[in-house]
Amino acid sequence: MATGRTHRPATRSRGIPEATVARLPLYLRALTALSERSVPTVSSEELAAAAGVNSAKLRKDFSYLGSYGTRGVGYDVEYLVYQISRELGLTQDWPVVIVGIGNLGAALANYGGFASRGFRVAALIDADPGMAGKPVAGIPVQHTDELEKIIQDDGVSIGVIATPAGAAQQVCDRLVAAGVTSILNFAPTVLNVPEGVDVRKVDLSIELQILAFHEQRKAGEEAGAGADGAVPPVAARKQPHSTDQGPDGDVPAVMPA
């Protein structure tokens, strides 16, 4: 899920399927844990269990990277950690800017997982002048005016948007104009970006709604399909539905963001 521009043939470039790329970080995490415990080698079965996937899938995934295993033995942990890191581009470190230092932005800035794996918080940016200079996670917040300068000076190519939905597209446009080509979007909006820019989104309420769907399904299965007393739709606009199946009714209980 989640690349904004799904139009591209995706993995046309150089073999590795998108689905595999999405799992590599998972394998890497499991391997790193093994490495810390000084485990020398691991079989596809063990590693798959640790990563929560099927072992056949894991082997096929690795086969796209090359033949890094040894039959009858398994995979060399250290070697594989390096190979995957390199494939993911984690041998260099990536400066990242976080825009929007509210609750979420601050949480992200404090998140340890950044620095540990090839990512470095190059700057924290917020539109509120009152925030300027105030340190968050040891880094002073800078004003939006500085955005372009920071990106160009530090060669930032990855931006994280943690602003309110209303500001997201505008921030996105400025990031892209300044040279950012990869964006991680936490704002609940669809971002419009030009060709060549990758967008991934993380959306809280979408995840919750998907869970709610399954939850409802579970609940509805055991209970017989009783006529649930759901109020019929408002049908405020009756026009297209001349054949109104619901006479009265009132507003759906859903509200905006």
Added chain:
Amino acid sequence: MATGRTHRPATRSRGIPEATVARLPLYLRALTALSERSVPTVSSEELAAAAGVNSAKLRKDFSYLGSYGTRGVGYDVEYLVYQISRELGLTQDWPVVIVGIGNLGAALANYGGFASRGFRVAALIDADPGMAGKPVAGIPVQHTDELEKIIQDDGVSIGVIATPAGAAQQVCDRLVAAGVTSILNFAPTVLNVPEGVDVRKVDLSIELQILAFHEQRKAGEEAGAGADGAVPPVAARKQPHSTDQGPDGDVPAVMPA
């Protein structure tokens, strides 16, 4: 993607494909925006543009819900908002507990998107006794000891885990034992859950790593495959690779095929 237990045949229940379910919240958001502007009807083309998807895909998605459109006209906005809300189970509201009130947990508690769309924060829970009673987002934090009682009293079926990775599995086990059947996991760990429990994960560093991969690919495409001076791996464990195909240190070729 990202349901922990992918084993289930997924959509076996009642038609609606998983991929479609994942997009419904997107449509709902776009429709809600239209509703606020009092737009009466919308065509699949317009709505698809607003949601950032293909119009054919949108129509097919809606076809799984039923025939709610009117040919030659489009879809009734209010009606569709209601239908999707009902399908997603948002006409009832879901009590949610958030476990782990650190930076991220606090951010989640403050996130407006929760309350607005059928979700209600039933409780904030943290293991630190010092946090107990302290209000976050207007809700007093409660100690982990209360977890089981809260879940049972409020009939909570959805839990959000925002703890450090080390505590996540343990918290998860307690949530499940107490009756939670859907979990949204922000901790960077694979959660093990019994059959029937849904897990969705949101993982920062994985998203960033995927972006890094594509970023590296973009950079590597324009620049010719110059011998990048990447330091070869430690290769601490040489054993399994006794048959070194290279005279010197095994240089990882940038790409297999």
Added chain:
DNA sequence: CCATCTTTGTGCACGCGTTCACAAAGACAT
């Protein structure tokens, strides 16, 4: 009532991703 025009709903084909199942490859013991 008929013709035309718009937009939905869907049959169909295609490609990606997943899984099975097995042959090949190497380790290890004798």
Added chain:
DNA sequence: ATGTCTTTGTGAACGCGTGCACAAAGATGG
């Protein structure tokens, strides 16, 4: 060396998701 045993790497089949392209449905105007 040779045989056995373990585990990888992958060919092939299958199913899901996507997008095209078009017929059917209804609106609208004469």
